[in-house]
Amino acid sequence: MNIGYYPGCALHGSSIDYETSVRACMKALDVQLDELDDWICCGATAAHCINHKLSVALPARNLGIAEKMKMDKLFAPCPMCSMELKKASDELKANPELRKEMAEIVETPVDGTVDVVNLIQVFQTVGFDAIAEKAKEKLWRFKPACYYGCLLTRPPKTLQFDDPEDPTSMEELLKKLGAEPVDWNSKTVCCGAGLTLADEPAVAEQVRKILQDALDNGANCVVVACPMCQVNLDMRQADAKKLGLTQDVPIFFLSDLVALAVGLEGKDLDFAKRYVAIPNEMKKTDPKPEDPKPAKPVAAKKEGAAQ
Amino acid sequence: MEKPxxxxxxxxxxxxxxLSDCYQCGKCTAGCPRGADMDLPPTRMMRAAQLGQIEEASKADSIWRCLSCLTCxxxxxxxxxxxxxxxxxxxxAVETNSVSPKSAKIIGFQKAFLRNVRRNGRTNEVEMASDFEIRYFFRRFDVMNVVNTGLLGPKMIARGKMHFAIGSPVKDKALVKRIFDKCKVEL
Structure with a gap:
């Protein structure tokens, strides 16, 4: 399967390990990523809070290139990017005057017809069952708290993805891979997002609340599908511990766990770049010790010999 | 809305x-992760806007406390x-230069981010963080802020997470500048 690919700035900067993980995972699933030519930043929070027109124009430029490249789907692993791209495409589709204005501003025709998808939607396109069939071992060691944050489901009208109050698509996939996701309350609580450098105390408190809730509900790791959520929960965890967070929580991208399940290891996924160390037993999947698999053939042989 | x-x-x-659709139920404030820290929580901000007190509302510090999580x-x-x-x-607030002084750091960051995108087409985090910290330092003389962020730098570099040059630069940077100019972005 081929799919259009918009990495976004974070994946070429402070979340370069997310790109490694996404690329390794997609390769293992036979998904070919066709990168958008000369893509530019989506504008993120800064654009939508300073200049509305710019917050449409920057995504519109990228959508225009995708249309020129005749892509039908454009995969943006960062939910900030995918939400901004989708919001702009909705505005463009609904408003012919805006299409005309934007074509002039971004110097390429743009209709907003490309279907923008997030990481979970790519897995849905591949098929959860098809992924489960490729799994080498079960993710039996993982009791993840699946964390969606804000922009995978909000704004619901634009994204129309999962339940904005209680999304469950990550849990559904991970259960099929043998993990035991926990039930918890903070899956859509904001991590502090883009204020990580501008309002550190606010971010540290959000991170503490979210991670403590995950621990209190029995999770041994948190799984995200957003570079900003990952960097806040991981890099700001030291600050959250000063505010009372009781223990370290490893933070995984969803693509990490899918990749581990289909047989890749921590070294393929840039785990060395994480701030909170990933425990060794979580760096690859292994057979469950009480699994009767290795013991059974021996017992069967003995019985056969006795007969 | 009759008056011009x-x-x-x-x-x-x-x-x-x-604006008149809001019936002041308070659900936005109840779910707001920053509501407790706001001088003008979402419900009151909506009421001020309904009453036409746009100038007052745009000066509130709370619009910059907002995390843009979209829960409201x-x-x-x-x-x-x-x-x-x-x-x-x-x-x-940005257009009328009336950003709450308490929020200078937050707006400073957002502007540094956009200046960086305007220049490079994509964000270069090292350049952006330096631009932000230097300007913020000279405006507020906040030494601790520079120290705290400075402490993060080496941790990020050690993990190969700070890049002094963008991996693959944008080819048509002039176009990005033209987009910013046509949108009349003032930074």
Whole structure:
């Protein structure tokens, strides 16, 4: 399967390990990523809070290139990017005057017809069952708290993805891979997002609340599908511990766990770049010790010999 | 909304929402992760906007405390785009140079981010963080801020997470500048 690919700035900067993980995972699933030519930043929070027109124009430029490249789907692993791209495409589709204005501003025709998808939607396109069939071992060691944050489901009208109050698509996939996701309350609580450098105390408190809730509900790791959520929960965890967070929580991208399940290891996924160390037993999947698999053939042989 | 030049019209146009739809139920404030720290929590901000007190509302510190998590808009029983109203007030505050002084650091960051995108087409985090910290330091003389961020730098570099040059630069940087100019972005 081929799919259009918009990495976004974070994946070429402070979340370069997310790109490694996404690329390794997609390769293992036979998904070919066709990168958008000369893509530019989506504008993120800064654009939508300073200049509305710019917050449409920057995504519109990228959508225009995708249309020129005749892509039908454009995969943006960062939910900030995918939400901004989708919001702009909705505005463009609904408003012919805006299409005309934007074509002039971004110097390429743009209709907003490309279907923008997030990481979970790519897995849905591949098929959860098809992924489960490729799994080498079960993710039996993982009791993840699946964390969606804000922009995978909000704004619901634009994204129309999962339940904005209680999304469950990550849990559904991970259960099929043998993990035991926990039930918890903070899956859509904001991590502090883009204020990580501008309002550190606010971010540290959000991170503490979210991670403590995950621990209190029995999770041994948190799984995200957003570079900003990952960097806040991981890099700001030291600050959250000063505010009372009781223990370290490893933070995984969803693509990490899918990749581990289909047989890749921590070294393929840039785990060395994480701030909170990933425990060794979580760096690859292994057979469950009480699994009767290795013991059974021996017992069967003995019985056969006795007969 | 009969009067010409009613400031409410601008907010409604930017936010693409109808201010009078809000019936002050308070659900936005109840779900807001920053509501407790706000001088003008979402429900009161909506009321101020309904009353046409756009200038006052745009000076509030709370519009910059907002994390843009969109919970307020997602939960509004009247489908008011509350976070869109926050963005509209932010844009008006920037245009009229009336950002709450308490929020200088936050707006400083957002502007540093956009200056960086304007220059490079994509964000270069080292350049952006330096631009932000240097300007912020000279405005506020906040030594601790520079030290705290400075402490993060080596941790990020050790993990190969800070890049002094963008991996693959944008080819048509002039186009990005033209987009910014045509949108009349002032930074």
């Amino acid at each position: 030049n009613d400031p409410r019209a601008r907010v409604e146009e930017l936010a693409q929402t109808k 808009s997602a939960r509004c029983p009247k489908s008011v785009n509350v976070s869109g109203v926050v963005d509209a007030l932010r844009q008006i």
